[in-house]
Amino acid sequence: MHKTLLAGAVIAMFSGQAAAQSWVLTDTQGTEKGDWRIDSRQLKLSGEPFTLEQQVLHGGKQEGSKVLTLTSKNGLTIALSPTRGMDLLHVNGHGVRLGWDSPVDEVVNPAYINLESRNGLGWLEGFNEMMVRCGFEWTGHPVTKDGRIYTLHGKAGNTPASKVEVIVDDQAPHEIRIRGLLKENTFKKARLETWTELRYVPGADSFTLHDVLTNQADYPHDYEIIYHSNFSTPILEENARFLAPVKSVSPFNDYAKKGLENWQTYGAPTKDFDEMVFNLQPIADSNGKTVAAVVNSKGDKGAAIEFDTRQLPVLTMWKNTDTLKQGYVTGIEPGTNYAYPVTIEKEQGRVKQLQPGQSAEFTLTYSLLKDASAVQKVEERIKTLQGETKINVEQTPIAVE
Amino acid sequence: MHKTLLAGAVIAMFSGQAAAQSWVLTDTQGTEKGDWRIDSRQLKLSGEPFTLEQQVLHGGKQEGSKVLTLTSKNGLTIALSPTRGMDLLHVNGHGVRLGWDSPVDEVVNPAYINLESRNGLGWLEGFNEMMVRCGFEWTGHPVTKDGRIYTLHGKAGNTPASKVEVIVDDQAPHEIRIRGLLKENTFKKARLETWTELRYVPGADSFTLHDVLTNQADYPHDYEIIYHSNFSTPILEENARFLAPVKSVSPFNDYAKKGLENWQTYGAPTKDFDEMVFNLQPIADSNGKTVAAVVNSKGDKGAAIEFDTRQLPVLTMWKNTDTLKQGYVTGIEPGTNYAYPVTIEKEQGRVKQLQPGQSAEFTLTYSLLKDASAVQKVEERIKTLQGETKINVEQTPIAVE
């Protein structure tokens, strides 16, 4: 049930006892808000103050790109872009930044990107997010099959959201939900629709992504998804550590073999390092839940991602500790897949499929670890999950591109 | 002669005794109207009331797309998109809809389409029109020749109109003309300009397209055009029929061979049907005129297209009676060509050419058949045109892609 409370924007939704106000920022059926702003004071909500603000960017290749920023004074500031598939640009709180500095310093409007350029690497002309969804039609490194390029990491991250809405719970602690609908619809080829959702309680140090991918077609459709989550300074630094409970690790390719020995430790920005990628099989608890994290050298800052291995069975760790100007960054990438081309992933049986009308859900909780205590808590949980299991360090890549 | 009557928009044009008001909605030389509206009441015109309204769409990949809608209360409502080559989106009247439901449910701005993607099938990411011009540099299925992709169905349907104007006849019955200029101009490659025109008399059940393609270059230039006209429910249904006077029918490919027996009858939405395509040679009257139609099972609803075989000598019938969600639809496609790749069409001599400065005209009248009487009238005309001519049912495709 929907009931309009105020002209234009505010709607109350009652589902059981829950009541909330909501704002439609974009709707292909009619609504479009450009620059827009609400805040807790104006809404007369008590508790942790927050602001939600949308801006339309201009200049360069970001002409027309929208950025929606959720600011919580004592918690996190989260910036995402509806124009770029609801990707998370960066998150800040307690002096810690989740995100990185890409040479791409604009929020590039997909209208200016040709994903097929550079032999399928056009995605790199817009890549600078803290979290970009790599999917859903396909993901992974580009490959040409039967004359067709499966471009790097798919199209979701460069798909403007067809619908964007913000929902604020009437009841304390006034959870905020930012929802966006991504359509990968092509006649005869795909009808994959994803409702992305970000949930945040003002003042908290964590937020949750809850995405629902539905195959709206009448035929089964393959899908792949990697949550490409990227962190740099001030967390990433010399002797920063990667933490995750894993059964096995294998090098993505020959170059990564050289980094196997200390794969869980990061180096300082290093010229000619380029990137090493490691394929991981995570260990989960009895509910399928696991967590991976990157923490700084001192162990008093970090980022953790909790995810569900029933939804996202594998984990890619991307060590791109090249120089700062090249984009010093590490990726923690829960996925249905590794980053091999879709042809290899298919061959090796990791590509999933949705039946007609079927949905897949993905729930990930991102935490900013603001101090030693927060880091320690995650580290202990990971230790517990690892338990007595020895990490099987495989020396040979499972595939060759 | 042009004379400004009112500031800004209204111009009187006198050509012989004809006088009309006109509005320029888009002109690369200066004018640009976004949201815009006129109606017969405001213009103080008697007779059938009408409204003309332009809207700029937002959200998803339709950001910035314009839709111009002509509404005639007792006749038709016609929606077209200047941003998408003056394509007709859908037409409605008397409870009948001309058009279909594509999985692509946005009016996709060509800025978000890469026609070369998917090995030349990028056009499918925007395809949902009731009528899309497939041409004019080339049309048909994609083919790569000398490293270059001739993309599916050419560029016209994804070319934003450079000039758009609306003209309303001063005299009853106040015929409305909507004109749009499409430029396929590329240095050293093409200078093909098309003035598209839609003519409609408020209250009528028919409208006419009158397009003039001109080769503005100093060299001869090949062209191809298919008027890809698409119909679904409530006309298309089990036992709906395709009607046209034809000399011959041949299957487009091996799969269509299986459908030759009952090629003129449609099935209900059928899983795994995919599409069958039939190449037809229409029979025309002494003036070159012919007509093709699709009518529902009961014979009381339909759509007919009258065209000129001197302009558009061949006819493609596209039977895409797959499930509703996949886009249950049939195409009636008068053209200079069949839908084979341009290389094959060229080889088989169907590709036309324009000399420098030469124009080609295309006139098609679309009728919404609202009742049994309207259907019967078209059916009788087709019967007459067919006369004693027996349909030559060829068993073998004339070409292999």
Next chain:
Amino acid sequence: MHKTLLAGAVIAMFSGQAAAQSWVLTDTQGTEKGDWRIDSRQLKLSGEPFTLEQQVLHGGKQEGSKVLTLTSKNGLTIALSPTRGMDLLHVNGHGVRLGWDSPVDEVVNPAYINLESRNGLGWLEGFNEMMVRCGFEWTGHPVTKDGRIYTLHGKAGNTPASKVEVIVDDQAPHEIRIRGLLKENTFKKARLETWTELRYVPGADSFTLHDVLTNQADYPHDYEIIYHSNFSTPILEENARFLAPVKSVSPFNDYAKKGLENWQTYGAPTKDFDEMVFNLQPIADSNGKTVAAVVNSKGDKGAAIEFDTRQLPVLTMWKNTDTLKQGYVTGIEPGTNYAYPVTIEKEQGRVKQLQPGQSAEFTLTYSLLKDASAVQKVEERIKTLQGETKINVEQTPIAVE
């Protein structure tokens, strides 16, 4: 040092004794001006009156393109497009036009261009400038290497400027500077940033381009640049002449061999002429400066480009004296390179490289030659530079594509 004088736009800059006002028209960090205008009267500046005006264009494929026009009543009118890489569209003064009439008659927004289309010739769908920067990642004819297309003339000319500012000197003669920042930034591939600058003193018949290209990456990066400068009527005509002091001329390909005999003289618009290209080695003075020009038959109109052979060692002369409708035009193209594909240029050692953080500067002065005296002056300078040096006319192209 920056100091705000007036709210919003006007800033005074003091560097030594120089003071100026400046306006930011575009800045990805926040500022965006659409339609905008200033003039010398409003600024209360004495001397030659001038106007600076920005317009946002609409319609066709120029939707959203910006054009910035500098008008000096007694000097030049210079139009450039921030959306198209600060390219110069056309320059007019004293009844002489620098520029040409391309079949592409819109200022095409790069959002509507796929540079990879037509097997790497997509650039031709937007080409109509008086001066377009061909670079900087690569330039020249397209070539596919390792599955990747190096598209015709690179991306700079189709890169919307990330920052645009206008600076007007406080002191007479109130030199105007129009600056634009182009970013060719792609993760792992390039971090080339170019500050383009156009300097013009109101009333003058010349303007200067001063571009600074910087490799912002931590690795060396190749670059190429050709200043593709194009002239037509009223300068180009039968018996118009190309003037430049050169050591040698060689035909670009076999077709150009046929034109070697009278390579410095132009024909009237000629059907089937297509294009001939000549590679030239310019002779410079002791400071590296040289000049090339095209002058009309009578020798009383022309265009000259002064450039620095230490920055731009080679010169391409493009003779495209086909018919008017095809784009009757000649290109005078100082560059680091000839127009061969980057693979050939690399092989033959003409591709330059920038070390991390290193910059390259390019300074070119364009002059409109308004009368016989202006033409004569340039001709004499060229004669002096040529001196006793005989032109080595090579018969064989130095490379085969």
